[in-house]
Amino acid sequence: MTFKALLATKPGEKIETNLVELEERDLMPGDVTIAVEYSTVNYKDALALSGHADVIKTFPLIPGIDFAGTVEASSYPGIEVGDRVVANSWGLSQTHHGGFAQKARVNGDWLVKIPSRFSTKDTMAIGTAGYTAMLSVLALEHGGLTPESGDVLVTGANGGVGSIAIAILSGLGYRVIASTGRPEEAGYLRELGAAEIIDRKTLSEAGAPIAAERWAGAIDSVGSHTLANILAQMKYRGVVTANGLAQGMDLPGSVLPFILRNVTLAGIDSVHAPQSARVEAWSRLDRDLDLVKLARTTQTVGLADVPDVVGRIFQGKVQGRTVVDVNA
Template sequence: MLFRALLATKIDGKVSISVVNMAEQDLMPGDVTVSVDYSTVNFKDALAITGQADVIRQFPLIPGIDFAGTVEASSYPGIVAGDRVVANGWALSQTHHGGFAQKARVKGEWLVKIPDAFSTRDAMAIGTAGYSAMLSVLALERGGLTPQRGDILVTGANGGVGSVAIVLLSGLGYRVIASTGRPEEADYLRNLGAAEIIDRRTLSAAAAPIASERWAGAVDSVGSHTLANVLAQTQYRGVVTACGLAQGMDLPGSVLPFILRNVTLAGIDSVNAPQEVRVQAWSRLARDLDLDKLAHTTRVVGLAEVPAAIDRMLQGKVQGRTVVDVNA
């Protein structure tokens, strides 16, 4: 039986994508076959499809670093036909066909059962960005941060990680400062739970080695000078999580925040996180995430609309989450 997929090819060094029909025998090896309902557009997907980073390591390949759907067949222990599952990261969109298709075949160990609180659409409204935001919240908590410790800064606040992080943190009682380059969208951020909005330009220039203490912790998806400035202004024994590189992969900062203020920089890896960490994150999302607020962050597109959605993302015009209905 044929299914529709967004296929990436590379000719003369240039990546191109098109919607094609594929057969089940075109799927890669795995012990679980999934009927996919939804995927999402993440920043990593944008880098992959445009060829701005070498995310896709073999061609042709179906991009999409995550998906949610229903199991059609399984030989993996603990997963059976009819289970609703979500996949985030692993080799998807790198060396293994990803989520921009109506079917997927993957290793069972890559899958997490979707909590009862969520539909498959909810799971992809959260997606890898929201899952990364929850991993960041868990890291802040492991670092001893409580709402009483002080404000939490969220950079890239209008993006997927930022939007979900604001919802999660504000719901847990933290006072959230949102950093954005789009002050005209301040009402959107306040509706998600942000208490204060700051201009990202105050963080995006070259950083001082250390500066006045402003926040107890931060969730950063931007990197580069922004992350260096965030660290320089973090309070004593604060915690900063790093899960993105929208500004750049460099970190042009100083060791002073670490050795004078005992600041912790916690790396967030959503791709190869162990199964128990994934289950914990999804369980906490089911407990702590306000689905009504999540709905306000979400826009749905079809497979053919993915390239346009990626263009908007790279132009900094995307607000919140872009869900891909692979059957539309």
């Protein structure tokens, strides 16, 4: 039997994507085969399909760093036929076929069983973005942050990580400040729980190495001058997590926030996080994420719509999370 997939090839200098019919023998090695139901389009997926970054390492390849579905076959201990599972990152869309297809075969240790409260669609509305947001919240807590510590800044607030981070943090009782370049979407951010909206321009230019204290915590997906300015504005013993580089991969800052204010900068890697961290993150998402707020962040498209979504991501026109129904 065949299945539908979005296949990326590189016949020349540019990456091309086409909807194709493949057979199970075209899948890569793994000990679990999954009937995929949903995937999602993340910023990393956009980088992969556009070629703006060297994400895909081998061609042809099925992109998509996330998927959720039901196990069809398994020789991996603890994962059985009929289990609902989610995969986030690992080698997906880099060296291994990913989630933009109706079937997948991967190593069992790449999978996490989906909490019963979530549907497979909910799971992809969360996706790597939401899982990264929760890893960031866990890092803030590990650094000692509590709602009583003070305001928490979330940059890239309209994006996937930012939207879900706001929903989680506000639900936990934090006062969240959302930084965005789209002030016209302030209503959406307030619905998710943001108490205040600021223009990203206030953070994106070169600033002083140390500045007035503003933030007790921050979740940053932007990098560059934005992250440097956040660090300069942290309160004493403040905690910042860094998970992205939308503005740039440089960090033109100073050691002063670290040695004068004892600030912590925690890196967030969602690709190779150990299984224990993934299970903890999904357990906390199950406990702490409001599904009503999650629904506000989500739109659904089909496989054929993915390239268009990628274009709109780079135009700054995508809000929140985009779920891909691979069977639509």
